[in-house]
Amino acid sequence: MAEDVRWLNADELQGWMALAAMLFKLPGALDFQLQRDSGLNHFEYTVLAALSESPGRSRRMSDLAGEANGTLSRLSHVVKRLESRGFVHRRPYEEDGRITVATLTDEGYAYLVEAAPGHVEMVRKYVIDALTPEQLEQLRVISEQILAKVDPGKPC
Amino acid sequence: MAEDVRWLNADELQGWMALAAMLFKLPGALDFQLQRDSGLNHFEYTVLAALSESPGRSRRMSDLAGEANGTLSRLSHVVKRLESRGFVHRRPYEEDGRITVATLTDEGYAYLVEAAPGHVEMVRKYVIDALTPEQLEQLRVISEQILAKVDPGKPC
């Protein structure tokens, strides 16, 4: 078929391999710490954190899914779990019955406050302290450029 | 407890949020393309690719797990699936019966050759072409530094 494939040269391959390795291992490492210390995975943590910073500690499901970088389906399952643990509750939005609003409960907030320091420490250890401020800035720009290609519908 | 948490400042938070978003979305996007076009996920692809570049298209399980950035258990499940599809076969190593050697079959190689162009194209589109050569080099260095913190046991 397409014989005109633009294969990767040595530098490109090296760059991609390094990124791929990081892409595989960092999420696992973060999940491991969170799971062990708080019984949450990274997605669940992100959901709770996003709620805690929202007005009224509430947010509609679609927004929350976007904020936490997940699909609506995934979020729905996760919020059901979090709800059964008493960290979140859901109610239909009065002005539009299709919309569901999720709210962080006091227990959920307290739990998040317990979990946050350990998580922040890990992010520091693995990412922030591993890089110079310049590198972190480079990484931010790079991540945004890649994200723009992967998910063009998110102007930011 | 520990009230002396070093929270993230605005720049640090921005950098981390951008990385996190990329970390969540890029693997999904790559998996999606591979799954749709080739019925493989990224880990399976990596395993086949690693085998194809090994002497005799063969490798012991532990090495392969390291190469593909996964655990031995995960690899074992995956190789079982790949074996049942006829892409790989396993045999015990004569000189040490504990060791298992996995080998890429001709069908597996042919399948990989079919899948590779589409995958390379995606890696180009999402990563290589999104960045300047300097940025790719920055990203390689950054990834290696992060990886060294996450997984200190791998000197490279």
Next chain:
DNA sequence: AGTAGTTAGTTGATGCTTCAAGTCAAGGTA
């Protein structure tokens, strides 16, 4: 030779994610 300990890999259960299909509410359209 016998026993304990280590290494390499496998397996099964559990839980999370994904995908496709479903529900239910709201906004046209006629």
Next chain:
DNA sequence: TACCTTGACTTGAAGCATCAACTAACTACT
């Protein structure tokens, strides 16, 4: 009013990953 159509979720099944427990093969000690 009845009928599509779209939007916003929810659900159930299937697949995949993770974890802990297990087996088998080798090594070291006595």
